[in-house]
Amino acid sequence: MNMKKILIVFAIIVGFANCQLVDVLEQDPMYELDLEGAITTPEMAELALNGVYSYLPSKSLEYLFTTLSGSFMSGAMLRGSFITSGNAIYYSERNLPILTYSSFGDGEWDADYNIIKNVNYLLTALEGINDSDFEEGRKDEIIGECHFLSALAYFRILRQFGEYWDMSSTYGVLIRDELPSVSNAVKARATVAESYEEIFGHLEIAINQAPEYTTSSLASVQAAKALKAVVLFYQGEYAEAATAADEAITSVNPLDASFSNVFTNTETSTEVIFCRDFGSDELSYITYYPEQAFNSGLWGATESYMNIIEGDPRKDMVITNKDIIYKEENQNVNVVSKMYRSGDAVPVIFLRTAELYLIKAESLARSNAAIADAWAPVKELRERAGSSDITTPSTHEELLDEIFKEWWIEMAFENWHEWFAVQRFDRLLEMNVSIAEDLEEQEAISESAAETYLTQLKWKKIYNIPTSETSANTACEKNPGY
Numbered sequence: 001m002n003m004k005k006i007l008i009v010f011a012i013i014v015g016f017a018n019c020q021l022v023d024v025l026e027q028d029p030m031y032e033l034d035l036e037g038a039i040t041t042p043e044m045a046e047l048a049l050n051g052v053y054s055y056l057p058s059k060s061l062e063y064l065f066t067t068l069s070g071s072f073m074s075g076a077m078l079r080g081s082f083i084t085s086g087n088a089i090y091y092s093e094r095n096l097p098i099l100t101y102s103s104f105g106d107g108e109w110d111a112d113y114n115i116i117k118n119v120n121y122l123l124t125a126l127e128g129i130n131d132s133d134f135e136e137g138r139k140d141e142i143i144g145e146c147h148f149l150s151a152l153a154y155f156r157i158l159r160q161f162g163e164y165w166d167m168s169s170t171y172g173v174l175i176r177d178e179l180p181s182v183s184n185a186v187k188a189r190a191t192v193a194e195s196y197e198e199i200f201g202h203l204e205i206a207i208n209q210a211p212e213y214t215t216s217s218l219a220s221v222q223a224a225k226a227l228k229a230v231v232l233f234y235q236g237e238y239a240e241a242a243t244a245a246d247e248a249i250t251s252v253n254p255l256d257a258s259f260s261n262v263f264t265n266t267e268t269s270t271e272v273i274f275c276r277d278f279g280s281d282e283l284s285y286i287t288y289y290p291e292q293a294f295n296s297g298l299w300g301a302t303e304s305y306m307n308i309i310e311g312d313p314r315k316d317m318v319i320t321n322k323d324i325i326y327k328e329e330n331q332n333v334n335v336v337s338k339m340y341r342s343g344d345a346v347p348v349i350f351l352r353t354a355e356l357y358l359i360k361a362e363s364l365a366r367s368n369a370a371i372a373d374a375w376a377p378v379k380e381l382r383e384r385a386g387s388s389d390i391t392t393p394s395t396h397e398e399l400l401d402e403i404f405k406e407w408w409i410e411m412a413f414e415n416w417h418e419w420f421a422v423q424r425f426d427r428l429l430e431m432n433v434s435i436a437e438d439l440e441e442q443e444a445i446s447e448s449a450a451e452t453y454l455t456q457l458k459w460k461k462i463y464n465i466p467t468s469e470t471s472a473n474t475a476c477e478k479n480p481g482y
Contacts, residue, residue, distance in 0.1 A: 038125060039121075039122065039125035039126075039129075040128070040129065041129065041133065042133050042134045042135075042138065042139075045122065045125065045126060045129060045134075045139075045142060046142070048118070048121070048122045048125070049122060049142055049145060049146070051118060052115055052118045052119055052146065052149055053149070053217075053218075053276075055111050055112075055114045055115045055118065056111070056115070056276040056348070057111070057276055057348050058276070058278075058282065058285065058286070059285050059286065060285065060286050060287065060289040060290070061090070061107070061289060062107055062108075062111065063286055063289060063290055063345065063348065064090065064092075064289045064290070064293060065092070065104060065107060065108065066108070066348050066415065067348060067413060067414060067415060068293060068299075068413065069092065069096055069104060069416065069419075070415070070416030070417070070418060070419030070420070071336075071413050071416075071418060071419070072092065072093065072096035072097050073096050073097070073099060073419045073432070074418040074419040074421070074422045074428070074431055074432060075097070075302055075304050075305075075422070075428070075431035075432030075433060075434070075435070076301065076302055076304065076305040076408065076412050076413070076418045076431070077299060077300065077301060077302060077305070077336065077413070078093075078299070078300070078302050078434070079093040079094075079299050079300075080297065080298055080299070080300060080326070080331060080333060082326055082329070082331050083298065083326070088298035088299065089289065089292045089293060089296070089298050089299060090289070092104055093299065097432065097434040097435070098434050098435060098438060099435065099457065099460035101460070101463050101464065103466065103467075104463070105160055105161065105463030105464070105466065106466040106468065108156065108157075108160060109157065109160075109161065109463075109465070109466050109469065110466075110468075112153035112154075112156050112157050113153070113157070113174075113176060115149050115152075115153040116150050116153050116154065116176050117176065117180060119146045119147075119149055119150045120176070120177065120178065120179055121179065122142075122146055123143065123146055124179060126139060126142065126143065140209045141209060141210060141211040143205065143209050144205060144206045144208065144209030144210030144211065144219070144221075144224070145206070145210055145211070145218065145219040147202040147203070147205040147206040147209070147210075148202070148203070148206035148210055148220075148223060148224050148227070149219060150202045151199050151200075151202035151203045151206060151224070151227060151231075152227060152274075152350065154173055154175075154195065154198055154199050154202070155199050155227070155230075155231055155234075157173045157174075158172060158173050158192070158195050158196075158199070159416075159420070159462075160462060160463050161173070161462055161463050161464075161465055161479070162189075162192060162195060162462065163192055163461075163462065163479075164192060164195075164234055164235070164462075165234070165236065165423075165461075166192055167192055167193050167196075167235070167236070168192070169191065169192040170189070170191050170192075170477075171189065171477070171479055171480070172189055172190040172191050172192040172193075172194055172195035173189065173190055173195045173198070174187055174189055174190070174469075174473075174476060175187075175190045175194070175195070175198050177198075185472070185473065186473050186474060186475045187473060187475055187476070188475040188476065188477070189476055189477055196231065196235055199231055200228070200231065203224050203227060203228045203231070206219065206221070206223075206224035206227075207221060207224045207225060207228070210223070210224050212252075213252050213253065213273070215267075216266075216267065216269075216270075216272040216273060216274055216275045216277070216347075217267070217274075217275060217276070217277045217347075219274065220274070222248070222250065222252050222253055222273055223274040223351055225244070225247060225248040226248040226253075226273045226274070226351045226353075226355075226356060227274075227351060228244050228248070229241055229244035229245040229247075229248045229356060229359055230351070230355070230356075230359065232244050233245070233359045233362070233363060234420070238362075238363040238364075238366045238367045239363070239367045241359055241360075241363040242359075242360050242363035242364050242367060242369075245357075245359045245360040245363065246360055248356050249353060249356050249357070249360070252270070253270050253271060253272075253273050253352075253353050254270060254271065254353065255271055255353050255354065255357070255380070255381075255384055256269045256270070256271040256384075257384070259314055259317055259384060259385050259410075260317045262349075262352065262354075263317075263338055263339065263346050264341070266346055266347045266349065267347060271352050271353045271354065272347070272349055272351075272352045273350075273351040273352055273353065274350045274351040275347040275348060275349045275350055275351075276347055276348040276350070277347035278344075278345050278347065283343070283344060283345065286345045287343065287344065287345050290339065290340070290345050290346075291340075293336070293339075294335060294336050294337060294338075294339050294340035295335060295337075295340050295342075296324070296335075297322065297324035297326075297331065297333035297335050298326075299335075299336075300333045300334045300335050300336065301318075301319055301334045301335075301336055302433065303433070304430075304431045304432070304433060305408065305412065306319070306334060308405050308408045308409060309408070309409050311389070312382075312385065312387055312389070312409050313385045313386045313387055314385045314387075314409055314410070317337075317338060318336065318337070318338040318409075318412070318413070319334050319335070319336065319337065319338075320334070320335050320337035321333070321334050322335065336413050338413060339413055339414070348415065349414050349415060350415065354381060354410050354411065355411060355417070357377035357378070357380065357381055358377065358378070358381070358403065358406060358407055358410065358411065360377045361374050361375070361376075361377040361378050361403050361406075362374075362400075362403050362407075362424075365396065365399050365400055365403060368396075371392060371393060371394075371395075371396065371399050372392055374399055374403075375392050375393060375399060375402075378402060378403060378406050379392075381406060381410055382406075400425065404421055404425045404427065407421040408421065418431075423461060428457070435457070438453065439453055439454070455481075456481060458481075459479065459480050459481025459482070460481070462479060463479075464478060464479050464482035465477075465478055465479060465482075
């Protein structure tokens, strides 16, 4: 059954439980759900689980924001300089490079909390189905998959809306671990420390109960272990992250022999540990904006990005230089062909083995390990690509610089990796020319104007909580600066 039909049927199953022919005054509030009789068999549980997966990015704009928002924010991507007015593809192209977010994060917030909410529904329903009704072990596997999806959703929310880098911060996620009701509709945010605790709790269950890896489109033990390494890394627990990454790099998900194969055959590349792929019936909903973003030439790689990838063999796999006609004039552009398939869409890659290599390298470097040990994962990635630039750095500073470059060369334009890298390495003003120019304008006005602008940049590391949430949930505090 395709994802669109799954989502519709799942909505009918869940909605049916709340549609009873009784006097309207006797009905529960719309956000309270009576699951009795809604999900009662293993078959219905499987359908409901597929419905949860369907909330991963599934439409053209969702695809755009999930893959490329971080590219604009970091300074890796811009619309063509020959476009001087209006919107070339979407108005985010004018806002994101200067970290003016509008409501761009609202869709991600809603989608991830829909995952969490529907996982809670399903876990509650599973309590009422006998283990013996399932094939042996399958009920536990479904529970493991559910907890992986909740962990991923909470982590995505924390990185985009919470001060994930500061364990003392009070600006964490909203923990929604109960079925929605009148009594819990208004709820305060958890601290960042509590948010990480929630994520790790879900991951431990996923590691113990999720099924073994069979395909990258489904949660697995391997995906849960990989995500644990990623979460430890963003938490700043570098020694633990290095160990976890090493444990997650297994023969089940080795590096693909070919860098380009990861994107041309994402669905079958075992390097891809977890992704959102698309059936042929879904392509009409997903391909429009990727076609525009990755092939039209209206958006492309910046000079900052081209300077970093110049000389690397992956350049010809990531970037295609071509001429286009825009308003009857010829323009030479560098399009991001890495993520382009004609009439198709490269899956949204959430976890792949190359990321674990870079997490291991950076974590070792930040844990004061030997330079050679921290360099080894980067060297392996470059050897895979056929690069001759594999000489071990002579200093710790050079090592970190090469690791930063590798994040941009290997992982850019997939899922915000370059944005988080400029934050960790404090290189936003170097890489994002738009922001650097704005700062120069503020410096020309006054020193205090420049200081105010820099303060605002610190706030703009993360999105604001959507007004739809803060208006209805008065206990949910907005992020600083908004």
